[in-house]
Amino acid sequence: MGIMNSLRGIMKPSASLSSSSNSSCKSKASCQVHVACQIETMQSTSNLSAISTQRPSYRFEHGRRYHDIEDSVYVLPNDDPEIDRLHQQHWVLHHAFDGNFSSPVHKLLEEGAVVLDSCCGPATWTLDMAKAYDRSEFYGIDISPVFPEDIKPANTHFQLANITNRLPFPDNHFDFIHQRLLIFGLTRSDWTKAIDELLRVLKPGGWIEFKELELNLENTGTMTTKLKESMITMTTTRDMNPTIGRELRLLLIQRGLLNIQAKRISVPVNHDGKIGELFWDNYKQMSLALAPVISGSLPLDFPQFLDSCAKECAKEKTNWGWHVVYAQKPVSPIRFSH
Numbered sequence: 001m002g003i004m005n006s007l008r009g010i011m012k013p014s015a016s017l018s019s020s021s022n023s024s025c026k027s028k029a030s031c032q033v034h035v036a037c038q039i040e041t042m043q044s045t046s047n048l049s050a051i052s053t054q055r056p057s058y059r060f061e062h063g064r065r066y067h068d069i070e071d072s073v074y075v076l077p078n079d080d081p082e083i084d085r086l087h088q089q090h091w092v093l094h095h096a097f098d099g100n101f102s103s104p105v106h107k108l109l110e111e112g113a114v115v116l117d118s119c120c121g122p123a124t125w126t127l128d129m130a131k132a133y134d135r136s137e138f139y140g141i142d143i144s145p146v147f148p149e150d151i152k153p154a155n156t157h158f159q160l161a162n163i164t165n166r167l168p169f170p171d172n173h174f175d176f177i178h179q180r181l182l183i184f185g186l187t188r189s190d191w192t193k194a195i196d197e198l199l200r201v202l203k204p205g206g207w208i209e210f211k212e213l214e215l216n217l218e219n220t221g222t223m224t225t226k227l228k229e230s231m232i233t234m235t236t237t238r239d240m241n242p243t244i245g246r247e248l249r250l251l252l253i254q255r256g257l258l259n260i261q262a263k264r265i266s267v268p269v270n271h272d273g274k275i276g277e278l279f280w281d282n283y284k285q286m287s288l289a290l291a292p293v294i295s296g297s298l299p300l301d302f303p304q305f306l307d308s309c310a311k312e313c314a315k316e317k318t319n320w321g322w323h324v325v326y327a328q329k330p331v332s333p334i335r336f337s338h
């Protein structure tokens, strides 16, 4: 998919939010200007080298496109509607978390760092960061080639890779590693393998940061309870971890990481103004994307059921928990105590 298309999909008009953080988006107007500038910069610094040679095949179900990779349990689609959802989600999360990252790496990035965006998807985070920190080099990996391949900023590099296998990078290579939203992509044992592999490629003294959502929404009515429980059941029956967001801190402690910080935020779902509307939209689109694997236990008219959940969330003032966890790799060799 071309970057021009992906950038056009970045912000639905409704997704424009003010922001005061480590990127240059300070208001709706400046956010739009920021995206326009990003497009201009990409045109002038485009790097036309094609990166990936292996083309994974796709599987089509219920009108959606999915990866067809045997050794991945990832259940979300990789088609245009999902890419649009991920683009919009990036800007909503940027607003909710007040920036693109929480680790103390701003100065390092300004001076010039080597950064990995693990499981980058359509690379909205990677591209936003590459624009903000043009002295740093950004590497994105994913199992699906949904990242830009032809037209992209010169300080970005993308390739196909599976984080449950050995990554195509040397030991101690990255200053900062970012990974967001793998709750629907890794089994419990995959998480162990993936974290160990990410720590192998992280430099001693480097920072690693994870962002994950909770499935157990708070203050839910009868129908929304059914919906969230169907997602939790779907993950547990596939040996995924529905509470990974809460457990990441412990996984990092067990690996001897330092300066571990974990923060949980609670966001409104379909109440409390624009932000609530956007998080409901994200939750609804995510539910539709998961329909082939969750709707079996839910009413037949799934879109209509979701409309009822929307009303319920507004009435009950439903909230959604999100976690950010970050830590530093020790300079002395890492010890594993798990």
Ligand SMILES: C[S@@+](CC[C@H](N)C(=O)[O-])C[C@H]1O[C@@H](n2cnc3c(N)ncnc32)[C@H](O)[C@@H]1O
Pocket (backbone or CB within 6 Å): 072, 074, 076, 078, 086, 087, 090, 118, 119, 120, 121, 122, 123, 124, 125, 141, 142, 143, 144, 146, 161, 162, 163, 164, 179, 180, 181, 182, 185, 186
């Ligand atoms: C929910 S999306 C999030 C994408 C991106 N991190 C973001 O926040 O917009 C999860 C991404 O992880 C990728 N993925 C899932 N399992 C993976 C694996 N084992 N190795 C590499 N990428 C994986 C999927 O293809 C998808 O693009």
